[in-house]
Amino acid sequence: MSQVVGINFKKSSIDALVAGFLALILFGPIVGVLLDGYEFDAEFGRVAWMVAVVVVGRFVMSCFFQTEKGVAMSFKYANHDEGAKVLSPGHKSKMVWIIPLVIVVGLLVPFIASKYVLTVVILGLIYVLLGLGLNIVVGLAGLLDLGFVGFYAIGAYGLALGYENLGLGFWSMLPIAAILAAFAGAILGFPVLRMHGDYLAIVTLGFGEIIRLILTNWASFTHGPNGISAPLPTLFGLEFKRRSKDGDTFHEFFNLPYDSAYKYMFIYLVLFAVVWAVLFVKHRLVKMPIGRAWEALREDEIACRSLGLNHVLVKLSAFMLGASTGGLAGVFFATYQGFVNPSSFTFFESALILAIVVLGGMGSTLGVVIAAFCLTVLPEVLREFAEYRVLMFGILMVVMMIWKPRGIVRVTRTGFAARKGVVK
Amino acid sequence: MDIVLQQLVNGLTLGSVYGLIAIGYTMVYGIIGMINFAHGDVYMVSAYITAIAIALLTFFGIESFPIIIIGTLFLTVAVTGAYGWVIERIAYRPLRNSSRLSVLISAIGMSLILQNYVQLSQGANQQGVPTLLTGAIRFTVGDGFVQITYMKLLILFISLLGMGVLTYVIQKTKLGRMCRATQQDRKMASILGIDTDKVISTVFVIGAMMAALAGVLITLDYGAFDFYVGFIIGIKAFTAAVLGGIGSLPGAMLGGLILGLSEALFAGLISSDYKDVFSFSLLVLILIVRPSGLLGKPEVEKV
Numbered sequence: 088m089s090q091v092v093g094i095n096f097k098k099s100s101i102d103a104l105v106a107g108f109l110a111l112i113l114f115g116p117i118v119g120v121l122l123d124g125y126e127f128d129a130e131f132g133r134v135a136w137m138v139a140v141v142v143v144g145r146f147v148m149s150c151f152f153q154t155e156k157g158v159a160m161s162f163k164y165a166n167h168d169e170g171a172k173v174l175s176p177g178h179k180s181k182m183v184w185i186i187p188l189v190i191v192v193g194l195l196v197p198f199i200a201s202k203y204v205l206t207v208v209i210l211g212l213i214y215v216l217l218g219l220g221l222n223i224v225v226g227l228a229g230l231l232d233l234g235f236v237g238f239y240a241i242g243a244y245g246l247a248l249g250y251e252n253l254g255l256g257f258w259s260m261l262p263i264a265a266i267l268a269a270f271a272g273a274i275l276g277f278p279v280l281r282m283h284g285d286y287l288a289i290v291t292l293g294f295g296e297i298i299r300l301i302l303t304n305w306a307s308f309t310h311g312p313n314g315i316s317a318p319l320p321t322l323f324g325l326e327f328k329r330r331s332k333d334g335d336t337f338h339e340f341f342n343l344p345y346d347s348a349y350k351y352m353f354i355y356l357v358l359f360a361v362v363w364a365v366l367f368v369k370h371r372l373v374k375m376p377i378g379r380a381w382e383a384l385r386e387d388e389i390a391c392r393s394l395g396l397n398h399v400l401v402k403l404s405a406f407m408l409g410a411s412t413g414g415l416a417g418v419f420f421a422t423y424q425g426f427v428n429p430s431s432f433t434f435f436e437s438a439l440i441l442a443i444v445v446l447g448g449m450g451s452t453l454g455v456v457i458a459a460f461c462l463t464v465l466p467e468v469l470r471e472f473a474e475y476r477v478l479m480f481g482i483l484m485v486v487m488m489i490w491k492p493r494g495i496v497r498v499t500r501t502g503f504a505a506r507k508g509v510v511k
Numbered sequence: 512m513d514i515v516l517q518q519l520v521n522g523l524t525l526g527s528v529y530g531l532i533a534i535g536y537t538m539v540y541g542i543i544g545m546i547n548f549a550h551g552d553v554y555m556v557s558a559y560i561t562a563i564a565i566a567l568l569t570f571f572g573i574e575s576f577p578i579i580i581i582g583t584l585f586l587t588v589a590v591t592g593a594y595g596w597v598i599e600r601i602a603y604r605p606l607r608n609s610s611r612l613s614v615l616i617s618a619i620g621m622s623l624i625l626q627n628y629v630q631l632s633q634g635a636n637q638q639g640v641p642t643l644l645t646g647a648i649r650f651t652v653g654d655g656f657v658q659i660t661y662m663k664l665l666i667l668f669i670s671l672l673g674m675g676v677l678t679y680v681i682q683k684t685k686l687g688r689m690c691r692a693t694q695q696d697r698k699m700a701s702i703l704g705i706d707t708d709k710v711i712s713t714v715f716v717i718g719a720m721m722a723a724l725a726g727v728l729i730t731l732d733y734g735a736f737d738f739y740v741g742f743i744i745g746i747k748a749f750t751a752a753v754l755g756g757i758g759s760l761p762g763a764m765l766g767g768l769i770l771g772l773s774e775a776l777f778a779g780l781i782s783s784d785y786k787d788v789f790s791f792s793l794l795v796l797i798l799i800v801r802p803s804g805l806l807g808k809p810e811v812e813k814v
Contacts, residue, residue, distance in 0.1 A: 112593045116586075117556065118632045120563045125641050127566045133632070231612055233619075278799045285546045286798050288615060289749060293791035296746070300791075304784045434742065438619055445616055478627040484620025488613045489605045 220412030229385025234295025242417020268414025314428025454496030513655030518779035526771020532748035535718025551745015557726030595719025756807020
């Protein structure tokens, strides 16, 4: 046989036909028969084109994986395990130039952007914060937390309820909410962190749902599904309302005309500062022994325990730090919306934050920031495809896991050079 | 007293259905050690197919109840089984050698895909099926009475039948022997000539079929469903699987019954608002106190 690489079209056709037949079985009832009360409307056109797409797609795929390139690709995906990319010891990061630029641009945003753009960017930054928090837990420590939204809810409700019951404002609740969320993380984490990864995922999922159900059902305290209003931040006691019961408002003090965009500008600037602070802390933590311990534990728990790492404490620290970041994000979310209700804290939200972390590259800070903006800003831009959003997230998650399980931005780390005079 | 008895009856039927769904979790976990997060949504798909099958059968003028129920069961189980196979083929098989985290994330992605796919094609509104079987047996107990509807009896009968057939298949047939061998040691089984990929696919299909049985029964009993029903019932069935000892087939059935009974009693006697909180707390508690469950073997981690 001289034919080394050739496409077996017969095999591809059979593959395509089988796929088409399966697609017919799958899509036939669900897509083709639209329920309408106890009757139905037949929508066979939709089925026909979906099956056609599957047949053609399968045929093209089958042909492609028989070419030389396809074989190489499938081999690569079957054996992928790219770890962190190690840079040479003397590597100078370009970030030194990029970071000041981003900060300057970021500080200019509230003054040039319209109010609508500003609200979208604030939402994006809140998700950056959430992504960074979950990234510590999932990306660095390798603990799959599906109830992250619970900590987010604790932060948001902390602000709203703290204001209503204790009269605490934004600035006092910001640290308190972070501490509260960290405590909730510790209470949940301490017993469950001994468990094996998948169980942890389900327990945290249960925890997130318990928080949501309590928020919904304990109406006398949380006002149930109706929600509760949250206060705005103040600038040294100056409020951002049109008029204030006590003291001056912001625009009166500075003799400016009232504009509702001021409060968003202020929230943006505070949030921007907090995001940078979290980025800085996280950047440093990763290089500290605790950060190394997280990653080591993620890669091989048994080896770490045999080397004497206290795995529960190491995991707990990651869990609490992640939770407190989630709490911070919750406070910002509440003050940005001015109102919180339990429907903002469903499992879908947890899945969205997880998608941010997975997509960005687990453990990669830059990746998480990019992914958070993509996943929050894109749905705003592509309004007409809004209903396909969840579908897209799901497909992205599956495809990313098969194609690039380490995310779009790979973790990099600077290598160490052997000191001069050391015997090799 | 009558409330307790009534809730025991409700709990028994609910529990047998949880058991059916838990079988899917426990078998998949036993064979490849992953939580099939999309299993609850497979159940949800089967609920839709049930309604569609009933609508189709009545459209073709079939009125007799036994034919409708048998036709619906057959159609739903077959189509849902195909869903199970395809889900495994697309989302899990390419990840056979990846880390557990990747597989779990892929499963979550699959769950979102299924939910949104059904929502997009059938609409977000709640759907329903007509009541096909009416009537009940009533017992007088003290001042009140206990009511067992014929539907509940049917649920109990079909789910016990399903579990019985499955137990026979796993214990006595060649396919079952292959499943058990793969569960014990996948590498060794493949050396001995078992196509383990095929066995894993079969397990997914069996799990989906059991979920489909549950889907038909619950949908006929409750009458209403939407694209989000899979989530809560999925977690509860998972709780049942863990309670009984994940990986153990009788454990899943036992766990389902215990969970169903305790949940029904909690809802009847204490608070029905917090019954989901109760189930989730139970799950957390079991995992903390006895993660190997009632009938499971403790897991030993090896290097």
